[in-house]
Amino acid sequence: xxxxxxxxxxxxxxxxxxxxxxxxxxxxxxxxxxxxxxxxxxxxxxxxxxxxxxxxxxxxxxxxxxxxxxxxxxxxxxxxxxxxxxxxxxxxxxxxxxxxxxxxxxxxxxxxxxxxxxxxxxxxxxxxxxxxxxxxxxxxxxxxxxxxxxxxxxxxxxxxxxxxxxxxxxxxxxxxxxxxxxxxxxxxxxxxxxxxxxxxxxxxxxxxxxxxxxxxxxxxxxxxxxxxxxxxxxxxxxxxxxxxxxxxxxxxxxxxxxxxxxxxxxxxxxxxxxxxxxxxxxxxxxxxxxxxxxxxxxxxxxxxxx
Amino acid sequence: xxxxxxxxxxxxxxxxxxxxxxxxxxxxxxxxxxxxxxxxxxxxxxxxxxxxxxxxxxxxxxxxxxxxxxxxxxxxxxxxxxxxxxxxxxxxxxxxxxxxxxxxxxxxxxxxxxxxxxxxxxxxxxxxxxxxxxxxxxxxxxxxxxxxxxxxxxxxxxxxxxxxxxxxxxxxxxxxxxxxxxxxxxxxxxxxxxxxxxxxxxxxxxxxxxxxxxxxxxxxxxxxxxxxxxxxxxxxxxxxxxxxxxxxxxxxxxxxxxxxxxxxxxxxxxxxxxxxxxxxxxxxxxxxxxxxxxxxxxxxxxxxxxxxxxxxxxxxxxxxxxxxxxxxxxxxx
Numbered sequence: 031x032x033x034x035x036x037x038x039x040x041x042x043x044x045x046x047x048x049x050x051x052x053x054x055x056x057x058x059x060x061x062x063x064x065x066x067x068x069x070x071x072x073x074x075x076x077x078x079x080x081x082x083x084x085x086x087x088x089x090x091x092x093x094x095x096x097x098x099x100x101x102x103x104x105x106x107x108x109x110x111x112x113x114x115x116x117x118x119x120x121x122x123x124x125x126x127x128x129x130x131x132x133x134x135x136x137x138x139x140x141x142x143x144x145x146x147x148x149x150x151x152x153x154x155x156x157x158x159x160x161x162x163x164x165x166x167x168x169x170x171x172x173x174x175x176x177x178x179x180x181x182x183x184x185x186x187x188x189x190x191x192x193x194x195x196x197x198x199x200x201x202x203x204x205x206x207x208x209x210x211x212x213x214x215x216x217x218x219x220x221x222x223x224x225x226x227x228x229x230x231x232x233x234x235x236x237x238x239x240x241x242x243x244x245x246x247x248x249x250x251x252x253x254x255x256x257x258x259x260x261x262x263x264x265x266x267x268x269x270x271x272x273x274x275x276x277x278x279x280x281x282x283x284x285x286x287x288x289x290x291x292x293x294x295x296x297x298x299x300x301x302x303x304x305x306x307x308x309x310x311x312x313x314x315x316x317x318x319x320x321x322x323x324x325x326x327x328x329x330x331x332x333x334x335x336x
Numbered sequence: 337x338x339x340x341x342x343x344x345x346x347x348x349x350x351x352x353x354x355x356x357x358x359x360x361x362x363x364x365x366x367x368x369x370x371x372x373x374x375x376x377x378x379x380x381x382x383x384x385x386x387x388x389x390x391x392x393x394x395x396x397x398x399x400x401x402x403x404x405x406x407x408x409x410x411x412x413x414x415x416x417x418x419x420x421x422x423x424x425x426x427x428x429x430x431x432x433x434x435x436x437x438x439x440x441x442x443x444x445x446x447x448x449x450x451x452x453x454x455x456x457x458x459x460x461x462x463x464x465x466x467x468x469x470x471x472x473x474x475x476x477x478x479x480x481x482x483x484x485x486x487x488x489x490x491x492x493x494x495x496x497x498x499x500x501x502x503x504x505x506x507x508x509x510x511x512x513x514x515x516x517x518x519x520x521x522x523x524x525x526x527x528x529x530x531x532x533x534x535x536x537x538x539x540x541x542x543x544x545x546x547x548x549x550x551x552x553x554x555x556x557x558x559x560x561x562x563x564x565x566x567x568x569x570x571x572x573x574x575x576x577x578x579x580x581x582x583x584x585x586x587x588x589x590x591x592x593x594x595x596x597x598x599x600x601x602x603x604x605x606x607x608x609x610x611x612x613x614x615x616x617x618x619x620x621x622x623x624x625x626x627x628x629x630x631x632x633x634x635x636x637x638x639x640x641x642x643x644x645x646x647x648x649x650x651x652x653x654x655x656x657x658x659x660x661x662x663x664x665x666x667x668x669x
Binding site: 037038040041045046049050052053054056057060061063064066067070082083084085087130133134136137141142143144146149153155156158159160162163164165166167168170171199200202203204206234259262263265270280281284285288300303304306307308310311314315317318319322325326329330331 | 367368371372374375376378379381382383385386388389390391392393394396397398400454457458460461462463465468469470471472473474475477478479480481482483484485486487488489490495496497500501529532533534537538540541544586590592597611614615618619624627628631632634635638639642
């Protein structure tokens with residue numbers, strides 16, 4: 031208790047007050063666009079169009095409509111569908127990212143075989159190649175996917191473009207960054223643990239899932255949250271490889287609506303864009319709040335280990 | 337360090353433990369053969385699938401750089417290095433590359449300096465420092481598409497918040513989209529807004545990994561606050577500084593989403609950066625050859641930066657790391 035009051039007294043020293051002031055003040059500025067988004071979310075379309083927007087506009091007749099639309103759908107856009115697509119995609123990608131990271135991480139951390147280092151370093155090196163390189167080739171590949179979408183072997187149809195497969199197909203491929211993180215984390219676990227389990231008759235899968243997995247939970251949580259956020263926020267896959275409305279995700283829907291926003295003199299459908307932005311941002315924030323401990327920890331780890 | 341609360345962590349971050357663990361592996365060849373079989377069973381499907389879906393398209397993208405291929409329906413024509421020659425002759429491309437580099441440098445330096453300042457403050461025993469850390473990091477988890485739209489509302493010409501404030505102060509409103517300066521300015525502001533929290537967290541982890549005994553020694557030697565910063569903190573941060581500078585630089589020269597959504601390269605292509613140019617070529621102009629060539633050049637720059645980082649970081653802590661852990665460190669980007 032004494033220590034607490036000592037700590038409390040320290041907070042009022044000028045140096046500490048200054049730190050609080052800066053961290054709080056700048057923090058508020060950093061949050062401002064999001065606060066603005068939420069307050070604007072309470073406007074009806076008519077009021078938004080007629081209000082002269084101030085620093086923090088408050089609606090005179092606040093409405094929950096823009097938030098409810100995320101669950102009830104609207105006439106303008108199949109928001110529920112986008113929401114559902116985003117969610118399914120995210121869960122699917124996260125599941126595979128975790129599974130492949132865990133298995134590959136185990137192989138690289140625990141098993142001894144020829145060419146291990148070469149394979150691992152080659153995979154890691156590819157992570158530095160900008161992803162844009164593969165965009166067009168991936169488009170062509172999807173369009174020429176054998177025997178799909180009316181293709182007779184390579185040509186004739188649209189392949190898997192504009193189908194759910196563009197979201198699903200990448201799942202089982204190896205999650206390289208995740209494998210790297212799991213490998214690092216697993217190497218800290220004493221090898222004797224595996225040995226003991228092996229003596230007790232445990233097979234490889236049992237060792238991975240029963241012995242090692244429980245000890246990798248922090249890093250698995252970090253992988254899960256980063257993958258989930260990246261997938262949730264990704265607009266490229268839906269934007270470039272699909273065109274049907276029922277396949278869009280929330281960010282892709284915003285992308286489509288916003289092409290007008292970057293050119294002067296046009297009035298985009300701001301209320302709808304704001305609603306979709308809310309729908310994209312709020313779940314990400316929720317995820318962040320639930321997993322923030324692991325994010326901070328994971329970031330620190332990746333940074334330190336570089 | 338945050339992950340090992342209360343424990344001082346060696347700057348090596350447990351790498352030595354890694355190599356120590358590896359040496360304990362049984363070296364019998366029968367075990368090795370069995371390991372090899374399990375590894376093959378687990379890895380082969382994942383890596384094959386990865387080769388099909390990522391490896392092959394990436395290679396194909398590089399190969400495209402040697403072809404002239406305009407429009408997907410057109411048939412490609414092999415033109416050797418023509419696309420690369422054009423890249424360095426056509427201002428559209430070399431200017432975009434140059435813009436990527438200085439914009440990336442600008443964003444990186446502001447982000448890292450601001451993040452460093454913030455981390456020094458966050459490292460003090462403040463009440464609610466956990467909350468500060470989270471709040472500062474929040475922009476990083478938001479979707480670029482969504483938050484750039486909020487910035488666009490703030491910057492709207494007719495009813496934008498900033499223009500409304502300018503008007504209420506009796507100043508004329510600004511059409512941000514017509515000005516190169518403001519275009520770049522807001523792209524930088526957005527990028528710093530998004531990156532500063534993450535930078536602060538990594539700096540903070542670095543600060544907390546500096547050996548506290550060194551500070552005590554400095555105290556005994558009568559060093560002031562500034563002297564401690566210069567002679568203990570900064571040298572202790574060197575490994576993490578190289579990491580954070582290079583990773584930030586690599587991602588900052590590849591910025592394009594904020595350009596795409598905030599200025600769309602305008603006015604008159606004056607804010608086009610290279611990766612944005614690749615996008616334009618790929619999806620609007622269908623100039624697949626130039627897109628391939630540009631992306632190979634981008635990849636070469638990123639890989640060069642990585643190699644520099646690798647050499648730099650290995651020189652800086654040769655004394656404490658072993659060969660194997662340096663190899664692991666290389667992959668840490």
